[in-house]
Amino acid sequence: MQQIIQGALALGLLWSIMTIGVYCTYRILNIADLTAEGSITLGAATAAAAIVAGTNPFAASALAFCAGALAGLSTALLHTKLRIPPLLAGILTMIALYSVNLRVMGKANLPLLRVQSVYSGLENMGLTKNMATIVFGGGAALLVIVILYWFFGTEIGCAIRATGINARMSRAQGINTDAMKTIGLMLGNALIALSGALIAQYQSFADIQMGTGSIVIGLASVIIGEVLFGKKGFFSRFVSLVFGAVTYRLIIAGVLKMGMNANDLKLFTAITVAIALSLPVFSEYISTFKKSLRTEELPCSKS
Amino acid sequence: MLEIVNLTKVFNPSTVNEMVALAGVSLSLNEGDYVAVIGGNGAGKSTLLNAIAGVYPPDGGRIEIDGKDVKSLPEHKRAAFLGRVFQDPMMGTAGDMLIEENLALARRRGKFRTLSWSISTAERNEYRELLSGLGLGLEDRLKTKAKLLSGGQRQALTLVMATLRNPKVLLLDEHAAALDPKTAATVMEITDRIVGSHNLTTLMITHNMHDAIKHGNRLIMMHKGTVVVDIRGKEKESLTVPDLLAQFQIASGDSFTDDRALLG
Numbered sequence: 001m002q003q004i005i006q007g008a009l010a011l012g013l014l015w016s017i018m019t020i021g022v023y024c025t026y027r028i029l030n031i032a033d034l035t036a037e038g039s040i041t042l043g044a045a046t047a048a049a050a051i052v053a054g055t056n057p058f059a060a061s062a063l064a065f066c067a068g069a070l071a072g073l074s075t076a077l078l079h080t081k082l083r084i085p086p087l088l089a090g091i092l093t094m095i096a097l098y099s100v101n102l103r104v105m106g107k108a109n110l111p112l113l114r115v116q117s118v119y120s121g122l123e124n125m126g127l128t129k130n131m132a133t134i135v136f137g138g139g140a141a142l143l144v145i146v147i148l149y150w151f152f153g154t155e156i157g158c159a160i161r162a163t164g165i166n167a168r169m170s171r172a173q174g175i176n177t178d179a180m181k182t183i184g185l186m187l188g189n190a191l192i193a194l195s196g197a198l199i200a201q202y203q204s205f206a207d208i209q210m211g212t213g214s215i216v217i218g219l220a221s222v223i224i225g226e227v228l229f230g231k232k233g234f235f236s237r238f239v240s241l242v243f244g245a246v247t248y249r250l251i252i253a254g255v256l257k258m259g260m261n262a263n264d265l266k267l268f269t270a271i272t273v274a275i276a277l278s279l280p281v282f283s284e285y286i287s288t289f290k291k292s293l294r295t296e297e298l299p300c301s302k303s
Numbered sequence: 304m305l306e307i308v309n310l311t312k313v314f315n316p317s318t319v320n321e322m323v324a325l326a327g328v329s330l331s332l333n334e335g336d337y338v339a340v341i342g343g344n345g346a347g348k349s350t351l352l353n354a355i356a357g358v359y360p361p362d363g364g365r366i367e368i369d370g371k372d373v374k375s376l377p378e379h380k381r382a383a384f385l386g387r388v389f390q391d392p393m394m395g396t397a398g399d400m401l402i403e404e405n406l407a408l409a410r411r412r413g414k415f416r417t418l419s420w421s422i423s424t425a426e427r428n429e430y431r432e433l434l435s436g437l438g439l440g441l442e443d444r445l446k447t448k449a450k451l452l453s454g455g456q457r458q459a460l461t462l463v464m465a466t467l468r469n470p471k472v473l474l475l476d477e478h479a480a481a482l483d484p485k486t487a488a489t490v491m492e493i494t495d496r497i498v499g500s501h502n503l504t505t506l507m508i509t510h511n512m513h514d515a516i517k518h519g520n521r522l523i524m525m526h527k528g529t530v531v532v533d534i535r536g537k538e539k540e541s542l543t544v545p546d547l548l549a550q551f552q553i554a555s556g557d558s559f560t561d562d563r564a565l566l567g
Contacts, residue, residue: 151418153420153421154417154418154419154420154421155407155411155416155417155418155419155420155421156416156417156418157421158400158404158407158408158421159408159411159416161397161399161400162397162400162408165397165398165399165400166394166396166397166398168389168394169394169395169396169397170379170397170408171378171379171382172356172378172382172385172387172389172395172465173382173408173409173411173412173464174379174380174382174383174411174412174413174414175379175408175416176377176379177379
């Protein structure tokens with residue numbers, strides 16, 4: 001049991017970086033960017049191929065980060081220069097990345113056995129793989145949050161946020177909205193690829209299929225985080241994303257433990273996200289229902 | 304300050320939906336001119352403003368701001384010379400950002416944005432002073448999200464943002480039209496004050512003939528994509544609504560048909 005919880009925690013922390021990347025595009029830029037599905041695999045593939053070729057695992061992870069930024073750049077150029085709608089631009093990059101990822105790995109599955117990973121140092125200090133991943137993943141997530149908190153408070157960061165909220169007003173205030181979208185998409189996908197690199201090193205392989213459904217998992221984590229842990233300040237918002245990603249993993253571990261068929265997981269995730277996304281509609285129904293009750297009471301109270 | 308020569312714009316050219324929005328508009332604004340623009344639906348008022356702002360490229364003609372041809376500049380670069388307020392109060396601010404963040408965005412209009420912190424303490428004091436001039440109590444709400452303000456407060460905030468960097472030309476697109484009459488009057492009064500104190504060159508669209516007569520030192524009326532009436536100075540001061548309607552009829556050979564403008 002402890003093993004399962006530790007595993008869920010470790011995986012959750014690594015996926016939290018992916019969740020933060022999804023948040024950058026989905027919530028801050030207000031773009032549902034499907035590039036994520038390809039860029040998480042791209043990160044895993046790049047890091048795995050580089051490590052197998054003898055690169056230092058930290059350098060390999062940094063390389064994955066840059067590869068993800070390039071994937072985001074591709075989507076951004078398709079959208080801003082060629083005026084392809086962002087959803088479609090993301091899908092195009094995602095599909096293209098499938099071939100790119102196969103090229104990078106050379107085959108559909110690249111095992112990482114008996115090689116150094118970013119967790120090796122902590123494991124050598126006597127930690128189990130799960131514990132090493134929890135420590136490293138937690139530290140990495142915290143570092144990402146601190147950097148992003150600073151970044152979105154700068155002039156450029158504020159301009160990116162404004163672009164996502166109100167592009168027309170942003171242009172009227174002299175903001176180059178195309179450039180801001182490009183930076184945001186590059187940043188988001190770079191984080192998603194970094195997450196993929198860390199996940200591949202944790203599970204000791206990179207697989208061409210590992211990105212499938214990842215955008216939904218990312219969205220699920222964003223929404224779980226917002227619903228359960230609120231969205232007050234900017235910093236606590238980022239922290240809630242980490243909690244959301246970990247909670248999602250714990251839920252998944254729980255339902256698997258209770259005997260759910262692993263093949264049904266994606267269906268389960270999709271239904272969870274659909275329910276979570278429709279929560280605002282439900283709360284609206286409930287409040288109008290309550291209001292209608294109140295107005296019915298009014299005549300009585302007068303008499 | 305603003306020189307527009309023979310500006311043309313046709314939407315959906317050579318289709319059944321072809322619409323000539325600007326049919327060769329020429330207009331010259333001197334520094335400090337405060338011009339009310341009036342005209343019926345489809346007269347080309349908003350198209351003119353959007354063409355100046357660079358929302359879409361005109362088909363022909365010239366736009367010069369302070370002697371500089373801006374026709375080839377994209378919208379966000381032209382923003383360096385312009386201040387804009389829209390009809391929709393939601394449109395002028397980033398609702399999910401704080402009042403002070405919105406002001407900080409406006410303060411960096413036309414500047415290169417860097418990785419330095421977006422707001423300084425000195426700036427905050429400056430914003431507090433600017434907002435207290437509005438008399439709406441916004442100076443104590445710098446940390447409030449813009450979306451929590453009322454429509455009138457948002458328009459007032461947008462006005463402050465639009466004029467924070469002393470634009471060469473201020474473009475107001477029916478900025479009081481979506482407000483209730485009392486709030487609209489307040490926003491118009493604030494507009495007069497800000498335009499007057501900075502001597503801003505202003506182009507203000509309004510659907511309200513009384514407002515057009517009352518505010519500004521010059522009035523133009525547009526019809527079918529051209530300027531048909533241009534009244535200024537002494538002549539404008541003594542203008543009445545019937546005068547204006549008569550002038551319009553003579554100039555366009557058409558009667559003015561916009562209930563909103565007559566009733567407003």
